[in-house]
Amino acid sequence: MSIKPVAGAVALALTFVTAMPAAAAESTTANLGVTAVVADTCILTAGTALAFATINTTQASNETVPGLVTVVCTATRPGITVTLGSGENASGGKRQMESTGGDMLxxxxxxxxGHSSAVAVDGKLYDGAVNAAIPVALPVYGQIPAGNYNAGAxxxxxxxTLSY
Structure with missing residues (x-):
C-alpha cells in the first residue's frame, strides 16, 4: 500500500475546499415610515394657589403671598392673553373671600x-408672545389690605382664562 497517492489526493481535496468561498448570508433592506402629529394647542395651569398665612384679627394686617400660573404652547404664538376673573364673591369690582359663616375678606x-401692578377684576395677567414648548411662568402676588376681620376660614x- 502506497501512502503517496492518498496524500496527494488529500492535498488536492484540501486545495479545493480552502479555495472555495464561504457561503455568504443574504440580506435585504426596507424603509420603515415614522409619523406623528403634534396638536396645535396651549395648556394653562394654575399650579400654585394663593394661600395666605393666618391673620391676627387684633391688629391690622398686610399679608402677601406668591402664586403661579403657567402657559405652554406647542407652537410659537405672537400673542396670547391670560385674564383673571372676579372670583365667586366679588362685589363692587373688588375680589373677596367668603368664610363658612358668610363673612367677607x-x-x-x-x-x-412690590404690589404696584394690580390685576383688575376680569383684567389681564399677561398679554404677549410665547415660544413653542417653552413654559411661560406668570407669578401672581396676593395681598390682603390692612384691616380687622372676623375670625374664620x-x-x-x-x-x-387663556385666549390664543
Missing part, C-alpha cells in the same frame, strides 16, 4: 412682588 392680586376661586 377683601384681597387684591398683583403681577409684581375664608376661600374663593378665580377663573383663569
Amino acid at each position: 377683601p384681597y387684591d392680586i398683583f403681577t409684581d412682588s 375664608y376661600t374663593d376661586t378665580i377663573l383663569v
